Amino acid sequence: MTEIIDGNEVAQEIRDGLVAGIDGLTDSGTTPCLATVLMNNDPASQTYVSMKHKDCEEVGIATRDIELDPEAPASALFDTVDELNADPEVHGILVQMPLPDHVDEREVLRRIDPAKDVDGFHPENVGRLVAGNPRFKPCTPHGVQKLLAAADVETEGANAVVVGRSNIVGKPMANLLIQKSDGGNATTTVCHSRTDDLEAKLRDADIVVAAAGVPGMITGNMLSGDTVVIDVGINRVETDDGSELVGDVDFESAKQKASAITPVPGGVGPMTRAMLLWNTVKAASDESGVDVELP
Numbered sequence: 270m271t272e273i274i275d276g277n278e279v280a281q282e283i284r285d286g287l288v289a290g291i292d293g294l295t296d297s298g299t300t301p302c303l304a305t306v307l308m309n310n311d312p313a314s315q316t317y318v319s320m321k322h323k324d325c326e327e328v329g330i331a332t333r334d335i336e337l338d339p340e341a342p343a344s345a346l347f348d349t350v351d352e353l354n355a356d357p358e359v360h361g362i363l364v365q366m367p368l369p370d371h372v373d374e375r376e377v378l379r380r381i382d383p384a385k386d387v388d389g390f391h392p393e394n395v396g397r398l399v400a401g402n403p404r405f406k407p408c409t410p411h412g413v414q415k416l417l418a419a420a421d422v423e424t425e426g427a428n429a430v431v432v433g434r435s436n437i438v439g440k441p442m443a444n445l446l447i448q449k450s451d452g453g454n455a456t457t458t459v460c461h462s463r464t465d466d467l468e469a470k471l472r473d474a475d476i477v478v479a480a481a482g483v484p485g486m487i488t489g490n491m492l493s494g495d496t497v498v499i500d501v502g503i504n505r506v507e508t509d510d511g512s513e514l515v516g517d518v519d520f521e522s523a524k525q526k527a528s529a530i531t532p533v534p535g536g537v538g539p540m541t542r543a544m545l546l547w548n549t550v551k552a553a554s555d556e557s558g559v560d561v562e563l564p
């Protein structure tokens with residue numbers, strides 16, 4: 270029987286596991302607080318940001334909700350980041366991507382105080398992750414690591430194949446999988462759009478993490494039996510009666526081959542959201558010096 274890994278259930282466990290720490294921090298005078306900054310008119314980004322606020326409210330994390338006109342100069346965003354960096358009541362800062370073309374994304378990421386960088390995208394935090402001493406693990410790969418652990422998937426010694434090399438998912442995912450620590454120690458291959466013979470790489474995989482952003486690109490006939498398949502893709506595709514969300518994995522065919530597989534939606538997506546809360550609580554704990562047990 271193929272196990273369907275339920276991201277909603279694992280994410281709920283993470284959220285439940287954070288509540289005691291949030292209450293402890295609040296009782297000692299530090300209510301964890303996440304600030305989001307949105308500078309685009311993209312309806313999907315607006316939905317993501319409002320879901321993040323709802324998630325925070327549900328567990329007792331305070332929020333700041335800042336929206337900037339996408340036509341505003343880059344300096345407006347820089348000033349906002351500077352103010353949030355200086356605000357002692359704000360522990361986590363998330364600038365929603367994408368940004369308008371006239372704003373240099375890298376400059377924004379460099380400007381966020383690394384101690385408040387709950388996305389884990391600041392170069393200092395990227396460097397720490399690569400060096401094996403992470404401060405904030407980026408939310409999606411961290412969520413994948415938690416899903417694998419919840420499904421009792423042993424990464425040590427496994428052949429892991431990450432499909433995709435983005436800064437947000439593919440690269441940090443590979444770095445987590447090769448760490449000398451729990452949830453790591455996997456022999457890890459990173460495949461991408463220029464990979465020769467992807468199928469040969471996938472055939473050898475015990476664990477596949479699909480994060481290429483190409484709907485349905487990994488099909489069951491590309492997998493050997495007994496593979497654990499984690500689908501990070503969230504692609505909206507047109508259908509006869511509207512549109513639907515699909516992953517990078519063709520679920521129905523892959524399910525026939527996989528020993529365990531995540532669905533889309535309801536797999537990695539809820540974990541990404543839960544790990545943002547996790548990172549915000551860690552940021553508040555680190556800043557206040559109040560120890561918190563993280564789930």
Ligand code: GUN
Nearest residue numbers: 363364365366367388437
């Ligand atoms: N846009 C899409 N995914 C992300 C993410 O993980 N973090 C931020 N800040 N923006 C995003």
